[in-house]
Amino acid sequence: MSPLTAEIVQQDKLREAMERGVTDAELTEIARQIQPADLASFLQDLTRPEALRFLERLEPDLAAEVLTHLDPEHQYHLLDHMDPESARAVMACMPSDAILDVAGAIHPRQTEILLQWLPEEYRRKVRDLMTYPDYTAGSLASVDYVAARETWTVDQTLAHVRKVGPRVEVVSYIYVLDAGGHLVGVVSLRELIVSPGNQLLSEVMNREVITVPASTDQEQTARLVARYDLVALPVVDDVSGRMVGIVTVDDLLDVIEEEATEDIQRLGGTQPLEEPYVRAGFFTLFRKRVGWLLVLLLAEGITATVLRHFEFALMQVVALSFFIPLLIGTAGNAGSQAATLVIRAMAVGEVGPRDYARIILRESWLGLALGSVMAVAGFIRAIMLAQSPLVALTVALALVIVVTISTTIGTILPLIGRRLGADPAVFSAPLITTVADGIGLFVYFEIARRVLGLD
């Protein structure tokens, strides 16, 4: 049975149980056989009062797990409307990074209320994590890890794991901290199991631990985890060096996906959306798009100036204007190809400064090769339509030169942007197309003037 079919069958079972009027314990029992993520989908199809009632009937640990699969605003809404007793019990079971997400999504005053529901000690840790800005390793960190002291024996540590295990997110690794809260080593659960019970952690732990400062950008953090094939990465405070939490690979899966979405939106000439496209409001979408459209329109204004400059040519050979869209369109496409390839290669960390010269050279030659093919196709098209060999020759020559130039520009602009510290994806395909348009027209008419002898 595929996961999706299974989901539907299970939801039916659940719905039927609710209608049948089972006890809370029975309902929890049935719900436990369903993945929390699927319960969350089920919840989203209920009305708000139904959803609340359903959550309150589940045991708090399961309710907490289900909640974490909803978006933060929705989580807060449900917690806020639950009876306070249940809300407190559920919150006590939620992982700290989920609480952090909720806290970050709501009004600061609401955050205060929310945090009051947490146990004292835990509240302090979560408050610490809240000091790290969004999109950093610190903002993704969870405090639900197993910590130990190097003076503990393997048996003591295993006993500790048994005690705190159900509460923490990742137990595959145990982090060994000194009295000041600094990470001094890490030991895997696997190593603990194979080691003699009376051995000290200081003897079995691995002292070479990869950590990230809390201020590290989330995308960089994700690349680190991918590079070193880690399951969880400890996060340390930038100043004190103390361990503040762990980032787990499943959170970074989302980060990589979100960052790619942002890059794609920028490449398409939209400012990145903060919410999923489907849920974004009309005005948000308008605001994120109108800015670039306007900038590009004003930049395109240069093409009108270039064309007026060559008005004499247009008046003498009107057929020249027939091929303007074809010429600048092709140039723009070639430029987009180069730009998206280079921008993506930079985004995934493939391109370093030592590659710049080679890439630019290679793309220029590619531009020339592609431009030559386009020239042949363009010549045939032009001669069929305009029936003037000289106009067709002009189109062909312009295509070679303009495709070469725009491919080169498409390569160079993102590289320059990066040198200047800008996000390379700001050099969207539309921007490169626009720049190429102005240059392309100028080249076209200069060639026309010479080939057709216009003055």
Next chain:
Amino acid sequence: MSPLTAEIVQQDKLREAMERGVTDAELTEIARQIQPADLASFLQDLTRPEALRFLERLEPDLAAEVLTHLDPEHQYHLLDHMDPESARAVMACMPSDAILDVAGAIHPRQTEILLQWLPEEYRRKVRDLMTYPDYTAGSLASVDYVAARETWTVDQTLAHVRKVGPRVEVVSYIYVLDAGGHLVGVVSLRELIVSPGNQLLSEVMNREVITVPASTDQEQTARLVARYDLVALPVVDDVSGRMVGIVTVDDLLDVIEEEATEDIQRLGGTQPLEEPYVRAGFFTLFRKRVGWLLVLLLAEGITATVLRHFEFALMQVVALSFFIPLLIGTAGNAGSQAATLVIRAMAVGEVGPRDYARIILRESWLGLALGSVMAVAGFIRAIMLAQSPLVALTVALALVIVVTISTTIGTILPLIGRRLGADPAVFSAPLITTVADGIGLFVYFEIARRVLGLD
């Protein structure tokens, strides 16, 4: 110390040790303090004979770990040139998914040689996995997991984990198989540790296991793991239902990144590259780009026909031609925005068929709103340049209509494409721009004819 600084310091230490002439055991000792991924970078800066010599001196398990961080061709080259004794020892320590990668990257005849180096039992399992096509869950699977029987006790299972632990990739979960090799349950190492030693696995294991058929697309597999926050996902054979391996979340991190790269390349009008851009050859890049460029050029040919159709208008009011690039450029940008947003939203699974109508409606209204703003800006630009209010009015009216149309087309084309079963990213931004160009010009001149009274 940041990971990158640490890497440089460690590599210096290693280089110095090699020059000092330490014993093999000492070299391994020093190398063990460095992350395998960093050792792999170090290796890449050595000459081939140096790299071989270095690998042969390391203990096989470490050499194997280092190898897995190189690309498959490079791995094969090194294994092939190592002395056969060492190569065999290293291969015996390599995870099965790495062996699979190497086998997939080389000539079938070489694959046979490679597999001969593996222990008999293991070779059979790897050969089984090789039957699954690329880009499926089966092709990503690893056979290095811990399997157990439901009749085993917790203590027996822990003893088994201690024995096979060092050899397997993930020990956080133990997979319980029946005599026929079917997965009947899963138990986490954490649960094992907290359970009484004489309890049977059948009593502690969880019978609700999420699995994927081996033929599942890798992107879908990654989404499943992300949705259910899994660390590892068991893969079962489509036909027999037997468990064939596990896919781990760190492999899927790479999948999500690769799939995003492919989508970006398609959006930029390039066929997806199979290798990193930086390493792609000139001819490969040419081949992946020339096709779409040519198709788009031929499609743009329609604009030349439209313009010739309106030759009379161009001859009477040459100023009309000044605004052609601005008009179609802006329309193309608006269309690209809509298309990239919709395509990405579909790619990440946000948009379902029930959203289609709402999205199309919303985007049409957005097109109208954006078009109105563009019309004002375009009117001002046109009147400054052409000094003809009627031409400026034509430009403004055309902008409203054309931006609305191209935004709508940019939304609808990817949705239709999906209905027809095509990858939505095939509807690249350049394609939408091209379609919008032809329509845009037609609208522009029809308006001009009416506003300026041309015939």
